[in-house]
Amino acid sequence: MTHREVLRALSGLLLVLFVALTSSTVVSVALPQIIGALNGTQSQYTWVVTATLLASTASTPIWGKLADLFSKKLLLQTAICLFVVSSVACGFAQSTGQLIAFRVIQGLGMGAVQVLVQVVIGAMISPKERGRYNGYLGGVMAVATVGGPLLGGFITDTSWLGWRWCFFVAVPFALVAFVMLARTLHLVETRRPDAKVDYLGASLIAAGVSLLLLWVTFVGDDFDWISWQSGAMVAGSLLILGAAVLVEARVKEPVVPLHVVRRRDPALAIVASLSVGMAMFGGAVFLGQYFQIGRGYSPIQSGLLTIPLMFGVLVSSTVAGRLVSRTGKVKPFILTGVVVLTLGLLGLSTIDHTTSLVLVGVGMFAVGAGVGMSMQNLVLVLQNTVPLRELGAASGAITFFRSLGGTMGVSVLGAVLASQVSTKIADGLKKLGVDPAASSSGGSTLNLKAMPPQIQEVVRAAYGDATGHIFLIAACIAVVGVAAASFLTPTKLRDSVDL
Structure with a gap:
């Protein structure tokens, strides 16, 4: 791809990355009103945040590995569709239970977008040239981190919008990014018909990390740092992740290349x-x-x-x-x-x-x-x-x-x-x-x-x-x-x- 073609494709990549990052911060200011409107509890308040975080973090290495086996462009488009559908569903949620479930799906899409954008940029641009484009990535991350809460506060305080638009606002921008990438992103894809996905390793990694994150989320509030609950969750997480390492060391296509x-x-x-x-x-x-x-x-x-x-x-x-x-x-x-x-x-x-x-x-x-x-x-x-x-x-x-x-x-x-x-x-x-x-x-x-x-x-x-x-x-x-x-x-x- 020429420099001009790279910049055109990069515009779509940065837009979808900005939308994904903003969607995780825009809700933070509005959460008290959201939980109040849906008659949720304090524990559900925590889970609205934790559900997205768990799904995003635990699935990141899996999305990265899939990008090595299948079309990077197709995977990114799939992630955008997943994010758009789940954002609309979150906006229409009628209970905190529904919202938490939809936030899990949204977390999968957000995690996928964050890692796939970096993978696609890596496939387009050499490491030496990539430095100059990292400035754009850093700028997008910074604006999303600070701008998200500002946007959330504005949407929540505007009577004719309301908290549901904290989820809806991302949809049109994500769809624009989808169209831009469909037209501008042209990668040389190497087909690997013999490739196999390491489902066992992926499942063990997701389970072990999820258990560890659950412990990190609840320790100090629901139980003490030194308690039988902490011992059980940390030991269980280490055992599961230890099993994942053994699997990853033996399979042909590991999710995390040891x-x-x-x-x-x-x-x-x-x-x-x-x-x-x-x-x-x-x-x-x-x-x-x-x-x-x-x-x-x-x-x-x-x-x-x-x-x-x-x-x-x-x-x-x-x-x-x-x-x-x-x-x-x-x-x-x-x-x-x-x-x-x-x-x-x-x-x-x-x-x-x-x-x-x-x-x-x-x-x-x-x-x-x-x-x-x-x-x-x-x-x-x-x-x-x-x-x-x-x-x-x-x-x-x-x-x-x-x-x-x-x-x-x-x-x-x-x-x-x-x-x-x-x-x-x-x-x-x-x-x-x-x-x-x-x-x-x-x-x-x-x-x-x-x-x-x-x-x-x-x-x-x-x-x-x-x-x-x-x-x-x-x-x-x-x-x-x-x-x-x-x-x-x-x-x-x-x-x-x-x-």
Whole structure:
């Protein structure tokens, strides 16, 4: 494909990626109203989020492997259709049970789109040239992350739209992307009639990861970290994943190619990606809560306040991507990125409910810049080491570990935040002469409007001051990424699509 043809096809790829990523963030602001309108419970509230996350993360390596065996273009179109149908179904859901079921299907489509877009780009563009296009990918991810909650807040607050349009709004854009890709994407597909899908390995991976994610989701709330439930779920997950490794080592067409992930650079890229995912997603998820509860801003205002994070990703991914394409070197940018990410998280670890918004903005920009320089380039390291026939499985593996890291980061840091907030609220209430056990404020700390002004201030201070602790933990996690990136081999990217 010529440069012009690549750009035309890339427009459709970026549009569908943007739609998929936005659909996961646009609902976050509207969830309280959605669950209220459908008469759902708090546990169902959690499951509306968890169902999508489980389906997306667990199916990622499977979609990646299918891309190595069958037509990448056809699989991507199938994923778009799956996403469109499930989005419409979510919009028409009449109960939380129906919504959760449709969100599982939507998660399958979202996971497929995220990994298949990277696979298709890898099949069109050589690793060396791919650097300049990674800037576009980083920009799309940044805008979707920040723009989703803003769009969700606008849709929910607009009387003639309502929460159902949080699901419907993605449909026309996804259909436009489908048509664009049908007309512009032309890949040379290699037919493999003898190819077999490893259904046993895929099922074991999905089951093991799902059990692990369920534990990560519920531990700390429904049962303690050290309990028989934790032991049973973690041991069960490790046994199932151990069986999956044995199967993958013996089958002809493994879902996750062990010979690839055992190599030094791919293994280090996966470790660094897992670390960046835990630090980035785990920390950034709670920024909206910090601005809304800790500082008293509205959902739309809190979205606007996170623009420095988006701007950091957009600028650094574009600049670093072009420099990678020009030099063919990727390690210096990854190492610089994870160091800047760590420094940004350390800066945010000092914030409380009175910190200057300028200092918070500088910390967020550094975090965004670090992510922009490292995240997509870590995918590039892995893709540079594999032939075209293994591109899908390799891309699926690193995307899977990044998503897994993000999920675990959100759960672990969320548990720490909840513990810190509970302690700080109890201390604050004691200073006011209020018995924490007799007050309901500690049990419903998100319903600020129902509290007296003095207790509101205690709760705001608790959330504002506790947020710094989770960024300190995120910075410690990011140090693992610095260590992994420092041991990467300083190789040059190849300038051909295949080895």
